[in-house]
Amino acid sequence: MTKNGMNLTLKVWRQKSDKDKGQIETYQVNDISEHMSFLEMMDTMNEQLISAGKEPVAFDHDCREGICGSCSLFINGEAHGPDRGVTTCQLHMRKFKDGDTIYIEPWRSKAFPVIKDLVVDRTGFDRIMSAGGFISVNTSGNTQDANSIPIAKDDADHAFDAATCIGCGACVATCKNASAMLFVSAKVSQLALLPQGKIEAKDRVLNMVEQMDAEGFGSCTNTGACEVECPKGISLDNIARMNREFMGASITSDK
Amino acid sequence: MAKLDAKIPKGPIKDKWTNHKNHINVVNPANKRLIDVIVVGTGLAGGSAAASLAEMGYNVKSFCFQDSPRRAHSIAAQGGINAAKNYQNDGDSTYRLFYDTVKGGDYRSREANVYRLAEVSTNIIDQCVAQGVPFAREYGGLLDNRSFGGVLVSRTFYAKGQTGQQLLLGAYSAMSRQIGKGKIKMYNRHEMMDLVIVDGKARGIISRNLITGEIARHSAHAVVIASGGYGNVFFLSTNAMGSNTSAAWKIHKKGAFFANPCYTQIHPTCIPRSGDYQSKLTLMSESLRNDGRIWVPKNMKDVEAIRAGRIKPIDIKAEDRDYYLERRYPAFGNLVPRDVASRAAKERCDAGYGVNATGEAVYLDFASAIMRYGKEKAIIIHEPKASEARIQELGKKVIEDKYGNLFQMYEKITDDNPYETPMQIYPAVHYTMGGVWVDYNLMTTIPGCYAAGEANFSDHGANRLGASALMQGLADGYFVLPYTIGDYLASDIRTGEVSTSSPEFDEAEKAVKDRLNFFINNKGTKSVDHFHKRLGKVMWDKVGMSRNAQGLKEASDEIRIIKEEFWKDVMVPGDLNEFNQELEKAGRVADFLELGELFAKDALNRNESCGGHFREESVEPDGEQKGEAKRDDINFKYTAAWEWKGDSKDAELHKEELTFNDIELKQRSYK
C-alpha cells in the first residue's frame, strides 16, 4: 500500500432490480493506491459497504485481464473510463487524482436493460449471434485438411482483427444512438473475409442485421465514437464492409 | 480396485481409439431426439461438447454462470494449440506429440488417453479452420506454426496472443447455431447447485438463476461437467474471478472420485502482486522467456537499495547480478520448464532477494536481447558502425515487433516501461492438472456423469505443457465425448423423459435451498472474501510451489479452522431471490475450503516430487542433480483418486496404477 493514497468521491448508479427506478448514490473511498485497478477500487468500496452492513454494488467482471468482455462500466462519461485501448478491469487508478469525483454508470441502451446496479443484460448480442454469426459446419473428424484452402495473409489478418471483438458492448454504450453496428459488423466481416464464410455470407448479414434491429439497437450515423472507445480497436472498416455486404445481399438475395 | 476401471481398450496403442470407436454402441438418429444431455460450463470443452452433441441430434441444455457462453475463461488462453500436423516438415508425428506430453507430465498421465489426444489433435485444427477461426498464416496463405514450451518441433497453431479467444469464439459460434435452431437450450447466468442421482445414475441437476434466485430442476439422461479448474482455491491466480470448483466438487460429494488434486501448475511469468487489495494475477506469455534473462541482485545491499528506491535495476553492474537460472541450469538456462523456473524464483525470494516491496518479484530483463537484436539488425540494414544508441533503437524495434502487445499490457498495469527497465515477474497459480477422475470414456465414477476439459484429470499428468490445454479441451468436447457418451446412452433409449418430481429431486432441491438460506440468515461479521483470502494464503504458503509434510499438516489444520469460522461467521448481505454476487461467492468459497483440505491431504500422501508437485523431502541427495526434484516411480506411479466420505479429512484413497508400455520412464534433467 502506498502511504499517500487517493481519496475519491464515487457517484454510483444503484438500482435494486429491473423493476426499480434507480438513482445515483454517493460513496467516499479513502487511501486508494494508484497501482490498484479500477475494479479493485470497486472491491474496496464493496468491502466497505459490507462492513457497514449495506449491500455491495453489483457489477459484471470476470477475467480481469481484458479479454472476457464481462466488465462494462461507464466511468466519468466514457465507456471503460478515460484510458484508451483498455477495458475497465485494465484501467488503473493512476488515471485519477486525489479528490476526484467519479461517476460510475451502467451501459445505457434499450437493448441492454439493467439487471441490478451496474449489471446489464447483454443477451441481445447472443441472439444476434444465433441469427447468423457462424459457419454452418458440423463437427466432423473428416473436414478437409486445414491447409487445403490457402487464405491470403491480409484477409486472414483482417479477419483476425475483426474477430478480436470481446462483445463487451462498449460500442453500444458509447454510441449516441446505442447502435450495435460495430459488434455485428465485426462478426460479419470476420466471416465474410474467409472463404469458408463466403458461402452463406448473404443470409448471414441479412439475418444478423434483422435481429440487430429487432433487439432495439439504434442506427449507425457514422460518428465514429465506437471505434475510439472500443477496447480492442475494432475498426470502422468493418461497418463499411457490412454496409457493402448488406446492400449487395439486399439487392441480390432471393428472399 | 474394482471401482476404478479405466476401461482402456485392448490392443496396440495406436489402434485403441479406432477400435474402440468401431465397437462401442451408437444411438440411432431417431432416438437421439428423445435424449437430453446437460452440459455445465461453456468453455472449450463444454462449448464444443454442447455444440457437437446438439448437431448429432441430442437435446442439450447448457449452463454457464457468466452472462454469455462466450465469456468462459478459456477465452484468456494466450499462446496456442498443439497439433501433430507436421506442416513444418520437422518430423512431428502423433507419437512425438504423445511422447512429449507424457514426458512433460512427468509420467503421471494415462498413456492411452494421451495417445488419443495426440491422434485427434489434427482434427481439431481442420474443424476450427472450417468454422472460421482466423489462425495466423504465412504469406503463401498456409497456416503458420511456432515452437512453444521448449519442445523440439514447431507444432503450435496460434492467433497472435489470443488463441484461446479465437478457439472459444469458434465453439461459441457453433453453439450459437444450435441455440438458434433450438437444439441447445442455453441457460446464461445460471449456476449448477447440485447433481441429482436417481437409481445410481446421473439424472439431472438443480440450478439457480443468478438474476432472480429461482431454484429449478433439470432432468437429463446424462450430465457433462466441463466447469474448468480449481486454481482459485489459492484466491490469487490467473483464473477468472468467477472460476470455481463447485460443479466438480458437487459431483465429487455425490460419488465422483477426485484425482490428483495436488497437481497444480504454477506459471513462472506473471506480473507480481502490488498490494493487499490485489484481486487477481495477470499472466505474461511464456514466450517472453525466449528473449528475457531472469535475475536478482547478488548482494543484499543492492536489494535493500532497490526496495528503498535509492537505485534502479539498470544501475546494478552485470557482475553484481545473479542470473540464477543460467547459473543453476546451464544447459536450458532461462528456458527450463515452468515448474523448475517457478521454484527457482521462489528459492531466491525466500532467501530474501526479491526485488519489490512485497519481496516477491524477480527481474526479466530484455537489455541483452535488445542489444543482440540491434546488432543483427544493424548488419542487415548495412550500418556496421551504428552507435550504441542506434543499436538500442533498432533492437527495441525488433522486440516491439515480437512482444509489443505484451509490453504494452505490462506498462498499462505497472506503469513501468519494460523497454527501459527490466520487467518484474513472479510465479502464479495458472492451471490445475488434477480434477474429477474419469475413465477412458470420460465418464466419472457416477454412471452417466461425465467430466471434460480442465475439470477432469486425465491427460496432463503432473505438469501440463504449453499449448496443450486448448488441445485437450477441444479434443474432449469435439472428438471424444460425443462418441463415448453414445455408448452409455444407447442403453437409455427406452427410459423416456426423466421426471423431475421424484424424491431424489426433492431432496437435492431442499439441500440446496437449506444451504442458501443458511448463508443469508447467518448474519456473521466477516465477508466471504475475508475467508477466501485467508484460505489462499495458507494454500500459497504451505501447499504452493514447494511442500513438506509438516507444512501440509499445518495447512490441513489451518484450513479446518478457517472452515469452521467461515460457517460460523460469514456474512452474506442481500436476499435470496435477487441478483446477489456475495451469495454466489459464499457457495463457491465453501466448496474451495473443502477442496483445499483434500488438496493438502493429497499433497501429503504423495511423498515424491513430480511435475508441479514438489516435496522438499523428495530431492536428489547428491550428484549433478543434487537438490532437484526426485520422482518415485516405485511407490507413486499411480493416480490418486479420492472418494468422498462425508468430510475431506476422511476421504478414501483409490489408486489407479499407471502402466507405461510405449514409453520408457526417465528422470527429467535440465542441467
Place this chain on the structure above:
Amino acid sequence: MALSGFFLLVFLLQHCTINFLSVISPASFNNVSHFMGTNPLVQFALQPVLAFGVIFHLAMGIRLELLNRSSRPIKYAMEKASENANWMSRNMIITGIMIFLFFGLHFYDFWFPELNTKFIMGDMSGLNPEGGFRYFEELQHKFIDPIRVGLYVISFIFLSLHLMHGFQSAFQSVGFRHNKYTPIIKKLGTLYAIAIPAGFVFIALFHFINH
C-alpha cells in the same frame, strides 16, 4: 439517408455553380436561370425529384433521430461525448433542422415569388417591365437587407457543419471505404463542406456590397 444525401450533394454543387454565374456574368446567369425556370424537364421532372429528395432526407433524418433517441431511454448522468466524436457528427439533426428553417426564408424570397409569377400570374416570359431578364435584378434586390444577408450567412455556416460530417458519412454508409481512397474522400469532404457554403456566402456578400 446516404443516397438522398448524395443526390443533394450534387444538387448543391450545381446550385452553387449557377449562382456563381451571377458574380461572373449576370447575362449568363439570366440565361441559365430562365432555362432552369421554364424548361419543362427541369420544372416537371427534376424539380419534383428534388423536392422529394429534400423531404425524404428530412423526414428520414427526423425518423432516424427519433428512433435513435428511443434506443437510449435513460440518459447518462455524465457523458463526455466530445471525447470520442466531433460536434458535427453528433448534431446532424440540429444543423439539418437549421438548414430546413432556412428553406422557409429562402422559399419566401425566391421560390414562392417565382411560382406566383409563373404559375398563378402566368408570366412565363422571365422578363422585367423593361424587357430584360428579371432574374439577376431580383437576386440582387434580395441582398440589400443586412439582416437577411446575415441570416443567409449563418445558415450557410450550418450547412457547412452539416456537410463536414455528411459528405464522408454518406460514403461510409454505402460501404465505400478503402485505405487508399478514404483519406482522399475525407479531404474532399472537408473541401466541399467549406467551398460550397463559402461560395454561397461570397455570392450573398458580393451582391450586398455591389448592389
